[in-house]
Amino acid sequence: MAPLPPGLLIAAPSTGSGKTTVSLGLARALTRRGLTVQPFKCGPDYIDPAFHRAATGRASFNLDSWSMPDGLLRTLLVQAEGADLALAEGSMGLFDGVKQAGAFGTGASADIAAFTGWPVLLVLDCSGQAQTAAAVACGLARFRPDVKVAGVILNRVASDRHADLLRHGFADTGIAVLGSLPRRDAIALPERHLGLVQAEETQALDAILDGLADLVEAHMDLDGLLRAASAQRGQEGPAPRRAPSPGRRIALARDAAFSFVYPHVLEGWRGAGAEILPFSPLADEGPDPSADMAWLPGGYPELHAGRIAAAQTFRATMRTFAATRPVHGECGGYMVLGEALVDKDGVSHEMLGLLGLVTSYQKRKMHLGYRVADLLAPLPGHQAGARLRGHEFHYSTILAQPDAPLAHVTDAAGVTVPETGSHRNRVSGSFFHLVSEAP
Structure with missing residues (x-):
């Protein structure tokens, strides 16, 4: 180096x-x-x-x-x-x-x-x-x-x-x-x-x-x-394993409601040969029909729940897309994949309904910390059994999560946490933000 x-x-x-x-x-x-x-x-x-x-x-x-x-x-x-x-x-x-x-x-x-x-x-x-x-x-x-x-x-x-x-x-x-x-x-x-x-x-x-x-x-x-400021030599060591990409053409939700995705994750996808195709749910856009998977990152959907619920093109195209191709959501993206999102005023907004998740921002509680997720089912780019490292940071509370758990999740001390994520058919999601796959 x-x-x-x-x-x-x-x-x-x-x-x-x-x-x-x-x-x-x-x-x-x-x-x-x-x-x-x-x-x-x-x-x-x-x-x-x-x-x-x-x-x-x-x-x-x-x-x-x-x-x-x-x-x-x-x-x-x-x-x-x-x-x-x-x-x-x-x-x-x-x-x-x-x-x-x-x-x-x-x-x-x-x-x-x-x-x-x-x-x-x-x-x-x-x-x-x-x-x-x-x-x-x-x-x-x-x-x-x-x-x-x-x-x-x-x-x-x-x-x-x-x-x-x-x-x-x-x-x-x-x-x-x-x-x-x-x-x-x-x-x-x-x-x-x-x-x-x-x-x-x-x-x-x-x-x-x-x-x-x-x-x-x-x-x-x-x-x-x-x-x-000091100049230092870079640390020497073996080349890291290339990060897996969840698809070759990735439809990525990207606007003020969906913005929490790490630059190194995107660079890793591009380095693996993937093309990233951004779209804006807030502008009532759906995923590019040529994409082979869709990724909804975290962000602030709780601040835009009414606009997301009213985005008919986004909702219809996401449902059509998910019938034939994988979809994954992280944190805020996971909330939007669910049945409903309750905002700070207690108003329930219909979400995509691709998972049974119901979350509430009215009942606020901080969820914060490092996480280790041992996958019980695959998510795009990672097979069941993979161990992922990341973190969780949100204030929303789960009211219902009826689908099969996506992972066994623990905190940095090895204590099991209840936010397991869930999956149904080709759709998966979790409050866990991916940082890297554990060696």
């Missing part, structure tokens, strides 16, 4: 510290300088990578140490070849993961920093503290010997006096302060129940990204950041 470009992994002690704000502002600022920035996202996240792409003009790929074998990680890191800088946005706190290691790690962002050798840029939310911020940074810097902290960004700084106190705390730590960002409530990305509002739905996104870049340029040491 060729050497990786210099890189930084942007992390924090906890979620909500400002990692995404710093990542997007830094990515856009450096791109405006003329640098080629390759973005990545640690962990199973669909939404942030779309913002990375908007900021840099390059597709962002997920890197996950629990659900991805190291061969897949090496393949994904190849995307950085030829870039001037790689920027990987962490998830949750730097060392946060699960107790039991998966493919090669616990899912912590620190695993990716150690695997790539990219130093960590810590984003510290300094609201309500001063010199203590340095103590937190020192603890993080010394917690794991194979993870190097390049420096810190002091975020949400209240005043010049506050900034002086913070910097004084770092004076004898050996940890560089590479920026001090004041509070800017006017520059914010809108949120909803699964995280940020999707990039394609965010109004005036370019103006927001430029505003973040202006903030970064005014208050961060960009030259110092570039000097802190």
Whole structure:
């Protein structure tokens, strides 16, 4: 594998510290300088990578140490070849993961920093503290010997006096302060129940990204950041097994209601020779009749249930398609394959009826975590008996799931979970989002 470009992994002690704000502002600022920035996202996240792409003009790929074998990680890191800088946005706190290691790690962002050798840029939310911020940074810097902290960004700084106190705390730590960002409530990305509002739905996104870049340029040491980034050789190892494709011509639902599909999954399908044929259920489009399978990814069908129920062309063509060819749905796509979806107001909307599933967004409960699925029946691209790794993240509750279970599903600790997915005839679905097939 060729050497990786210099890189930084942007992390924090906890979620909500400002990692995404710093990542997007830094990515856009450096791109405006003329640098080629390759973005990545640690962990199973669909939404942030779309913002990375908007900021840099390059597709962002997920890197996950629990659900991805190291061969897949090496393949994904190849995307950085030829870039001037790689920027990987962490998830949750730097060392946060699960107790039991998966493919090669616990899912912590620190695993990716150690695997790539990219130093960590810590984003510290300094609201309500001063010199203590340095103590937190020192603890993080010394917690794991194979993870190097390049420096810190002091975020949400209240005043010049506050900034002086913070910097004084770092004076004898050996940890560089590479920026001090004041509070800017006017520059914010809108949120909803699964995280940020999707990039394609965010109004005036370019103006927001430029505003973040202006903030970064005014208050961060960009030259110092570039000097802190390290170049590393890529990890060597055997070539990974090629990911299976669910078909040769794949009809893929793709719009604001169906958008949660990983870039590496699509690239794997294309690498296996598949052609992807997008269609929009919200525009009342059906799958291309020349496709040999249809895939409905996750997204936000609960926000568009009325439009989906009224999309007569979509509904009729999907039913015709499923009579002769396989169809699979993940999470939101699974909900649409079912009999009905109850929205937040308690209104029941008729869905495709290809499975007996009934779900409710009115009875909200978070379902979140890594998953291992041992298939009891085939799904497109994978045979019965295959072991798949992925995750589950939704707020909908199952009211009825009468069809045969698709898989035996456990969480990262090996505890069985009730969301097994289901299948009927040529149709299958699950709340489980596929990341990789276990070796």
